Amino acid sequence: MKLIEALNILERVKQRKGESVTCFVATGMNTLHLGTFLAAELGLIYSDRRTDIRHGLYGDFLGNLERLGGSESDCAVVLMEWPDLDPRLGLRTVCSWSPSTCNDIVSSVRKRTLRVRQTIEETCQRIPVVVCPPTLPIPPLSFVPGSQASSLEIDLHDLVQSFASDVSHSAQARLLSSQRLDMLSPLRERLDVKSELLSGFPYKLGHASALAGLIARLAAAPVPKKGLITDLDDTLWRGILGEVGVQGVSWDLDHHSQMHAFYQCFVNALSSEGVLLAVASKNEPELVKQAFSRKDLILTPNSVFPIEVGWKPKSESVTRILKTWNVGAESVVFIDDTAMELAEVKAAHPEIECVQFPTNDSAAVYELVVRMRDLFGKRMILQEDSIRLDSIRHRQTNAASIEAAQAVPNSFLDQVEAEISFDFTKAPLDPRALELVNKTNQFNLNGRRYTQASWQKYLLDPSSFLATVSYKDKFGPLGKIAVVAGRRSEKLNIDIWVMSCRAFSRRIEYRCLEELFAKFDVEEIELDYLETERNQPLSQFLAEILGRAPFPHCDISRQDVANRFAEIRRCQDMTNG
């Protein structure tokens, strides 16, 4: 991004009416153009919000770190360059360069990285913290020629690596990838000596732009894609199965098709991380079955569900896959080598991300996998990720019995030995609760999304409560599947109510209401309901209880729920004869 583009974007962002996203940058440098780029990049990600970049005092890195703790920002960036770790590593401080100075610098950097780490640990309990270790070259303080690595250079990098390793193991802090930055911004194109001396801003524009782009993506942490639908021929393997046969398709070095093996490895990795995998292929089902039985297939066939193979338009296969997964097209990537197939699927599902698998271009396949890693990347793998596919399989296997049992829910829940548990512990750092709130569309009270900072602020309010609902039955656990949050006053106000689509048809929503009435001993619950484009399942459920379409701030009484339960029981008695 050019600076003039960033300024123009920023001007448009300023006109927005939405709430501001505030980001505090703790650094000792002048943030100048980096702040402009960062505000613009955040403005592109948060398309309806204004952006506000805050910073502390110039030259006071440690003081600014302390200010971070007291700031009311949505996110924070700890951006340190070598002079922030020791001023003698900067251009603006004059000191004697000698071997003893070098030893002393290493010693002071060691102490300072420890202090920075402690502050980050404390701050990231409240808000997301993006951490950027030094990005600029170390000045030539050491006596060795530049082509030789000096002990100063090695020791300083070792200290920063050790610091970075500690930060990377924190569940809350987000460490900027130096490898990705290296790819975007060559080391020799980073330091702007003139600008550093003139204004205290040490970055060339290209470097500032690349760095701001990465920081913004880390700070905003876009919701990862949930599912990948892949083609088979010339995608998962090289060759057309129907033409060359089961033994003719390949994914190895001997057949110059190694990048298909690389792709299979990546797809397998996605599966182990909880991403849903499916196949949509125009092929003979029996041939695909045989190919999937090959012992040398890298992809684990069990990790793919469903497998849609036939000769009808692929968009129809995709429709069935989305229905089976019960996820929206916007959460899914479809990969195929044929532009026409991609266009056909895109026409039927405009929100799906369609990606062409490159033909005979190994480097492009590598780039594709790098890009996919960005789309599917997540900060941590939760227990729910590991059980997602199994629960979808079980739902499919038991679809008929689930549907039949909808009218007689209690008997169904008894049959499957269902256990629904409620945890009322307020755990602001539980990533699963916030993930559910921000990813759930269909059973969602109002569609409101929360940043980590606003979520923690909400839960720190003494009048607020949080209920996390877990479910398991004889088929296995679904993990945490619902979140209810609200405030207690004369009646109970529910601000947030979401439930994973995997938990539908089990009447867990009724149990939630029962539990809330019992736990808080209230007669009425007020719901901060808003109709959204996609929350029809929740709207229908409320309509069942209210006997009319729900509306903003509608009340549900204990009696309403009791009446509905009585009705369900009458249906159950009639069904049982």
Added chain:
Amino acid sequence: MDEIRTRLANCFAAVFPELSDQEIIHASSTTVPGWDSVTGVTLLTVVEEEFGISIEEDDPARFDSFDRILVYLQDISRS
């Protein structure tokens, strides 16, 4: 020369979005309230980026108005 003027005006418009086209061509550090040291640095950086040049700012007064910057750019385009 008109092209240089237009491109420079675009730079001014990005840094001082509140100025009209007419105000831009008469802009100087004394007439534009928002023209401080930070916006001055930003303006010169945008100009450097737009024209692919490096301005050695030994005399800040040389770059304190639209006219002066325009003259500077016209000079270096001739040389």
